[in-house]
Amino acid sequence: MNEGLLFPPLPHRIESRAPAAARDISLQQFVRHATVTKDTGRVDACRAAFGERYDNLRRHAGAIKSHTLDHLDEYLERFEAAATRAGATVHWAADAASANRICLDIAKRINAKVCVKSKSMATEETRLLPELEAAGVKTIETDLGEFIVQLDGDAPSHIVTPMIHKNRASVARAFVRDLGAPYTEDPGELTMIARAHMRKLFERADLGISGGNFLIAETGSLVICTNEGNADLTVSLPPVHVALVGIEKLIPAMEHLPIFLKLLARSATAQPLTIYTTCVTGPARSAGQGSSADVDGPRELHIVLLDNGRSELLRAPTRELLRCIRCGACLNACPVYKAVGGGHAYGSVYSGPIGATITPHLKGLHNYPDLATASSLCGACFHACPVHIDLPAQLIALREEAARRHLNPAPERVTMKLWRWIMQSPARYRIASGLARFVLSRLDGVDIPLPGPLGAWTSCRTTPRPGAIDFRAWWNERQRTKANCGRPASDRGRA
Numbered sequence: 303m304n305e306g307l308l309f310p311p312l313p314h315r316i317e318s319r320a321p322a323a324a325r326d327i328s329l330q331q332f333v334r335h336a337t338v339t340k341d342t343g344r345v346d347a348c349r350a351a352f353g354e355r356y357d358n359l360r361r362h363a364g365a366i367k368s369h370t371l372d373h374l375d376e377y378l379e380r381f382e383a384a385a386t387r388a389g390a391t392v393h394w395a396a397d398a399a400s401a402n403r404i405c406l407d408i409a410k411r412i413n414a415k416v417c418v419k420s421k422s423m424a425t426e427e428t429r430l431l432p433e434l435e436a437a438g439v440k441t442i443e444t445d446l447g448e449f450i451v452q453l454d455g456d457a458p459s460h461i462v463t464p465m466i467h468k469n470r471a472s473v474a475r476a477f478v479r480d481l482g483a484p485y486t487e488d489p490g491e492l493t494m495i496a497r498a499h500m501r502k503l504f505e506r507a508d509l510g511i512s513g514g515n516f517l518i519a520e521t522g523s524l525v526i527c528t529n530e531g532n533a534d535l536t537v538s539l540p541p542v543h544v545a546l547v548g549i550e551k552l553i554p555a556m557e558h559l560p561i562f563l564k565l566l567a568r569s570a571t572a573q574p575l576t577i578y579t580t581c582v583t584g585p586a587r588s589a590g591q592g593s594s595a596d597v598d599g600p601r602e603l604h605i606v607l608l609d610n611g612r613s614e615l616l617r618a619p620t621r622e623l624l625r626c627i628r629c630g631a632c633l634n635a636c637p638v639y640k641a642v643g644g645g646h647a648y649g650s651v652y653s654g655p656i657g658a659t660i661t662p663h664l665k666g667l668h669n670y671p672d673l674a675t676a677s678s679l680c681g682a683c684f685h686a687c688p689v690h691i692d693l694p695a696q697l698i699a700l701r702e703e704a705a706r707r708h709l710n711p712a713p714e715r716v717t718m719k720l721w722r723w724i725m726q727s728p729a730r731y732r733i734a735s736g737l738a739r740f741v742l743s744r745l746d747g748v749d750i751p752l753p754g755p756l757g758a759w760t761s762c763r764t765t766p767r768p769g770a771i772d773f774r775a776w777w778n779e780r781q782r783t784k785a786n787c788g789r790p791a792s793d794r795g796r797a
């Protein structure tokens with residue numbers, strides 16, 4: 303994988319990558335087409351299924367997650383006890399290094415040579431795959447999108463659809479180059495090529511690794527949702543399975559699961575449900591009194607509960623961020639995510655509005671000082687979020703914090719100070735707006751590239767022409783005319 307895309311040298315500024323992506327027309331088209339299709343599909347699917355009840359449902363889902371997070375310590379212990387009773391081994395990982403160490407120790411103990419892995423943001427976050435490869439464990443991504451990204455030495459660009467930035471032709475080229483397959487752009491044929499290749503690896507694998515969409519505290523179950531069935535094979539074929547899951551994935555009981563399943567699939571891909579929803583409670587059971595042995599399933603099931611900064615997010619102002627179910631809807635709805643050509647510009651495993659909010663908290667605001675500015679604050683992410691996370695408010699709080707710590711650029715600070723000084727006095731505002739009108743009317747719409755940091759503004763914007771009459775004059779005239787019960791002269795001729 304091109305590690306530098308998700309783990310750039312720090313500090314990382316999105317403005318260092320965004321302009322190149324914004325100029326890449328094909329990239330823009332792939333990302334725009336895929337996100338717009340998913341976003342409109344989500345709106346239609348939610349409207350058709352829930353109608354007016356949708357807002358209540360997502361508030362309800364958010365409340366269940368909030369309740370779980372308010373009592374996270376209790377639910378984690380309850381989960382550990384139930385999973386252990388079911389025969390699984392629960393591990394606790396405070397950070398990425400300890401999570402990877404647990405997985406590598408298991409791989410070494412069973413002398414693993416081939417590992418099949420299903421899609422997992424937590425393993426991307428801990429950079430597990432390169433560590434497995436360095437330890438001599440050949441690891442294959444089995445999610446089709448992740449597999450293609452792996453073949454290309456690329457990095458995922460979306461939390462649900464990792465190859466959102468690629469088209470069929472690039473998949474066809476990768477299969478010819480790495481699998482010796484005949485060139486085809488037919489999606490069905492491409493899928494069958496990948497399937498034939500992966501089946502052999504599934505049969506040889508001695509270790510399976512996955513993430514998890516939900517953990518059920520009541521039963522100690524791991525729930526994985528996929529559309530390809532690769533997670534089912536990853537869990538059931540290799541003799542040992544390790545699931546690396548963030549501690550925020552807990553929900554209290556099985557009765558809560560349907561609410562999240564309904565929202566997750568519709569928000570992610572506009573489906574009523576993901577094609578496969580796998581619920582794993584303990585490893586494969588051997589025959590007991592009155593029950594036969596399970597025909598498949600791992601001999602050993604390990605569940606690694608990953609903290610890696612999440613406990614810090616439990617503080618009140620950021621706790622709601624842990625409600626995220628990683629559906630990707632906020633990415634699809636976000637105009638900035640589209641404009642910067644997908645997730646790579648964010649320089650982080652998590653991209654889009656949720657990435658812009660959690661990354662500075664998990665990795666330090668000083669390391670991602672401008673990520674929270676990657677939003678127009680239009681509110682589309684908030685309306686798309688199935689667990690009602692107020693992402694714009696979180697972004698504003700991060701911007702305030704960056705300004706308070708002087709992490710925003712010096713010219714921005716000076717400009718904002720000047721702006722505040724002008725806005726504090728009507729006289730100063732009148733003089734400044736009059737001056738601006740005078741300068742703009744002299745420029746008369748001619749584009750003049752400004753020097754230095756202001757050049758970024760003028761490089762893609764046309765100098766505005768001031769209106770025929772300024773706002774104050776228009777307003778005063780309007781008030782005068784109203785008083786005389788007539789229509790203002792400047793309004794005449796308007797529809």
Ligand code: SF4
Pocket residue numbers: 569625626627628629630631632633656683686687688689690691
């Ligand atoms: S923040 Fe909300 S919309 Fe975005 S990925 Fe998380 S759950 Fe989905």
